Amino acid sequence: xxxxxxxxxxxxxxxxxxxxxxxxxxxxxxxxxxxxxxxxxxxxxxxxxxxxxxxxxxxxxxxxxxxxxxxxxxxxxxxxxxxxxxxxxxxxxxxxxxxxxxxxxxxxxxxxxxxxxxxxxxxxxxxxxxxxxxxxxxxxxxxxxxxxxxxxxxxxxxxxxxxxxxxxxxxxxxxxxxxxxxxxxxxxxxxxxxxxxxxxxxxxxxxxxxxxxxxxxxxxxxxxxxxxxxxxxxxxxxxxxxxxxxxxxxxxxxxxxxxxxxxxxxxxxxxxxxxxxxxxxxxxxxxxxxxxxxxxxxxxxxxxxxxxxxxxxxxxxxxxxx
Amino acid sequence: xxxxxxxxxxxxxxxxxxxxxxxxxxxxxxxxxxxxxxxxxxxxxxxxxxxxxxxxxxxxxxxxxxxxxxxxxxxxxxxxxxxxxxxxxxxxxxxxxxxxxxxxxxxxxxxxxxxxxxxxxxxxxxxxxxxxxxxxxxxxxxxxxxxxxxxxxxxxxxxxxxxxxxxxxxxxxxxxxxxxxxxxxxxxxxxxxxxxxxxxxxxxxxxxxxxxxxxxxxxxxxxxxxxxxxxxxxxxxxxxxxxxxxxxxxxxxxxxxxxxxxxxxxxxxxxxxxxxxxxxxxxxxxxxxxxxxxxxxxxxxxxxxxxxxxxxxxxxxxxxxxxxxxxxxxxxxxxxxxxx
Numbered sequence: 001x002x003x004x005x006x007x008x009x010x011x012x013x014x015x016x017x018x019x020x021x022x023x024x025x026x027x028x029x030x031x032x033x034x035x036x037x038x039x040x041x042x043x044x045x046x047x048x049x050x051x052x053x054x055x056x057x058x059x060x061x062x063x064x065x066x067x068x069x070x071x072x073x074x075x076x077x078x079x080x081x082x083x084x085x086x087x088x089x090x091x092x093x094x095x096x097x098x099x100x101x102x103x104x105x106x107x108x109x110x111x112x113x114x115x116x117x118x119x120x121x122x123x124x125x126x127x128x129x130x131x132x133x134x135x136x137x138x139x140x141x142x143x144x145x146x147x148x149x150x151x152x153x154x155x156x157x158x159x160x161x162x163x164x165x166x167x168x169x170x171x172x173x174x175x176x177x178x179x180x181x182x183x184x185x186x187x188x189x190x191x192x193x194x195x196x197x198x199x200x201x202x203x204x205x206x207x208x209x210x211x212x213x214x215x216x217x218x219x220x221x222x223x224x225x226x227x228x229x230x231x232x233x234x235x236x237x238x239x240x241x242x243x244x245x246x247x248x249x250x251x252x253x254x255x256x257x258x259x260x261x262x263x264x265x266x267x268x269x270x271x272x273x274x275x276x277x278x279x280x281x282x283x284x285x286x287x288x289x290x291x292x293x294x295x296x297x298x299x300x301x302x303x304x305x306x307x308x309x310x311x312x313x314x315x316x317x318x319x320x321x322x
Numbered sequence: 323x324x325x326x327x328x329x330x331x332x333x334x335x336x337x338x339x340x341x342x343x344x345x346x347x348x349x350x351x352x353x354x355x356x357x358x359x360x361x362x363x364x365x366x367x368x369x370x371x372x373x374x375x376x377x378x379x380x381x382x383x384x385x386x387x388x389x390x391x392x393x394x395x396x397x398x399x400x401x402x403x404x405x406x407x408x409x410x411x412x413x414x415x416x417x418x419x420x421x422x423x424x425x426x427x428x429x430x431x432x433x434x435x436x437x438x439x440x441x442x443x444x445x446x447x448x449x450x451x452x453x454x455x456x457x458x459x460x461x462x463x464x465x466x467x468x469x470x471x472x473x474x475x476x477x478x479x480x481x482x483x484x485x486x487x488x489x490x491x492x493x494x495x496x497x498x499x500x501x502x503x504x505x506x507x508x509x510x511x512x513x514x515x516x517x518x519x520x521x522x523x524x525x526x527x528x529x530x531x532x533x534x535x536x537x538x539x540x541x542x543x544x545x546x547x548x549x550x551x552x553x554x555x556x557x558x559x560x561x562x563x564x565x566x567x568x569x570x571x572x573x574x575x576x577x578x579x580x581x582x583x584x585x586x587x588x589x590x591x592x593x594x595x596x597x598x599x600x601x602x603x604x605x606x607x608x609x610x611x612x613x614x615x616x617x618x619x620x621x622x623x624x625x626x627x628x629x630x631x632x633x634x635x636x637x638x639x640x641x642x643x644x645x646x647x648x649x650x651x652x653x654x655x656x657x658x659x660x661x662x
Contacts, residue, residue: 042527186389187554191598195607213528216600220607243602257532259561260602264581267539268532268561274497275527 001073003207004031004054004175009067011046011053015279020065023278024049025231027067028305031224033174036201036208038218038239040254041228042275047211050228051177054209055088071175090120093168095178095197099160103152109136109163110148113170120171135166139196158189162196169200175207182217194221215255219243227251230286231278237308247307247314249291249322256321269322285311292322342416343377344516344548345401345434350374350410352396352572356620366620370396372572373410375646380515383542383549385563385580387556387595391619393572394552398518401550402436403427414516432462435509439521441501445493451504452489455479455511462512474511481544482507483537499530506537510545520552535562556599560584568592571619571627574646578654588649588656590632626659634660 011024024046031037041047052058054069056076069076071092076084096102104112113132114125121128129148136144139162152160161181168176178197182190198221201208210222218225218239225239227248235248246252255261256269273290276282284301288294293313303310315322352371358364371393378384386394399405401412403419412420414430422430435458438444445454455475459466466474479486482503493501502522509517519538523531535558541547553559559566563580568589576589587593600607617623617630625640626632632639638659646657 042529187556188389188594188598191600191607192611194600195609195611198607214600215528216602219602219604220600240604254528255602257529258557258602259532259535260557260599262561264561267536270532270536271529272533274499274530 002030003033003035003072004029005068005070006030006054007068007070009050009053009069010065011049011058011062012065013062021279022065023062023231024053027228027233029226029233029236031175031207031209034201034205034207035224036198036210036222037224037226038222039209039211039226039228040213040215040218042213044230044275044277045228046231046278047228048179049231051094051179051209051211054177055092055094056084057088086120089116090171091173092175092177093171093173095161095164095168095176095181097180098184099157099164100152102164103160105152108149108151109155113148113167116167116170131170132166135169136163138169138200139163139166141166157185158192161185161189161193165193165197165200169204169206172204173206175209176201177209177211179211180213181210183212183214190217197221215243215258216260227254230275230281232286232302232310233305234287234311235309236305242308245315245318247309247316248287248311249293249313249315250287252315252322253290341379343413344380344415345376345378345550346413347374347376347397347401348411348413350397350400350412351408352393352400352405353408368620369572369622370619371400371407372622373645374572374574376567376574376577378516378548378550379564380548381542381546382564383551383562385551385553385559385566386569387553387559387566388569389554391571392569394569395520396572397569398436398520398550398552402434402518403431404436428462432458432512433514434516434518435512435514436518436520437502437505437509437522440525441498441505442493442525444505445501445508447493450490450492451479451484454493454504455489455508458508458512478507478511481541482510497530498526499533502526502530502534503537506534506541510541513545515546516548516550518550518552521554522551523558524553524555538562556595568595571617571622573627573643573657574655575628575658576654576656577646578652582652582654586652586654588652588654588661589628589658590634590661591628594631626657634658636660 006029008026008028009024010022010026012020012022015021027050039047053064058064064077110132114128117128117131133144136147141147141159141162182193185193194217212218222239225242226233227235229250235242235251242251246255253271257271262268271290282289285298285303288298297312303312350371351373354368354370356366356368374397386397388394396405400407407420411418419427419430452475456471459471459474476486484503484507523534526534560580566580566583567574568576570591576592587596625642626644629635629639644657644659646655648655
């Protein structure tokens, strides 16, 4: 049994009085203890929806309409609010994109950390304080002791995200879900923060689900990779294998469109068109209107995931490109 | 600095260059006065640009790269005339433009246009595509007749890959990539020679970024455009740029040909930036990184702004701000006391 097992997870939102529309359209995945998974897709592909659905955090009027999320064998979607609170923020932590929104602006760093600890552990204030400072030191925050009394606005963006990571680590979670944790940060700070997340996950044997649109970051940090398109997983597998030898035409197109892959001065490969909104999906494979390999079959039926790719005409070798 | 100002031949990256730059700044400074605290006599001043000298050659793609707060957007805005400089001079085709009054400057505005980062914010949501594109022509080229305006709008729409049927539609009907095409069309409709593109692809999805970059490349080839391309993404610079200026806290730290900069980065900050690019092969995030912080731009240290993060920093760096100087060995200009 894997640590986290997700089967055919679907999220639906109401449209009109009787109709529903699916934002997440059946995603399955397995994550072992200490394993790092990257989830890559464009905005609207459903990657954040996946993260929220795992923790049963889909806001009204949306709902998880189908599927299971088993964490250590227990279906999180069956738990009561009270039961899931002992897992969410405790055994599974989250790191969000913008630390200025995640942190409470009117509480000091220390207050927020101690509050988090006391919500999940029966410990004294003094002990909670000691543990908090320890975690701040772990994420390399200089003069950690005095930062406990600082307010979020007194810290730079990079330091704030370090504080968020420290809070995520407070309860020694088994899994961290990080949703675009460095998108709001500068490149040098992004490198620092991602290197830190990688190091901490390795040292503490913490599993990671890293949601991002940046294939470079995923290549640096994760072992497994999942590519999402229009609410579906279109390709999944080992990160370096997919990057070296993508099978789905969409994955191949994304990789070829990267400037670092193209020869200087030449034109970049461009995927034509744009991702359709979930309210106007075409029949069959959602990628077929943009796909150079699409046939009648693709226009009529959605291919199932087979050998890590949902495509009737996958690329077979590393030499092949779309 | 005075020697640069009085030099008849503006600085150029390679020796023996006689082409007149299309755009040049000399000793450009932009300072913002911040609100004073009611108990304090201090008047805090933010130095957004600190003596910036760049000379952009006709037809090139001059990239400005740096992290947020480094002044790259302020540089673009000052050149285009959206931000009044506090000191220094700006030239367009040899003509000084920073002190011109609005009437003399107006004919020049049609030759210099800007594309902004976020096409969701830069297009007026209540104005259809035709009106958005026609306004610059009507305003900057008042001699054009109604039918000429119409022809010009249609030409630029087809040149930027927009469908002619878009003209009567409103911005909310378009995706991010389509909006950015419209924003580029608006910048090009007056047939400018020089375009400031401020992070034109960073608000777009990955699969759309290549489309817009290719469009900019095609337009440059067709129309002989000169770009000032502002970005934080070095992989885009490497692919797209002719020359590149690396900025840090309002100052140009290194200026070189793109290939030279990537092959032999000279400034320690440039090396830090290059080192931060995630690699598809992986492995470069394995080494531990020391946390770096940008100093407060309001109370800049008097020495080199990068000294606090720099592995080479000495007392000299903390005392004296290095000027941009030409290296003897390569065609690189660098602002560092310890680089040869």
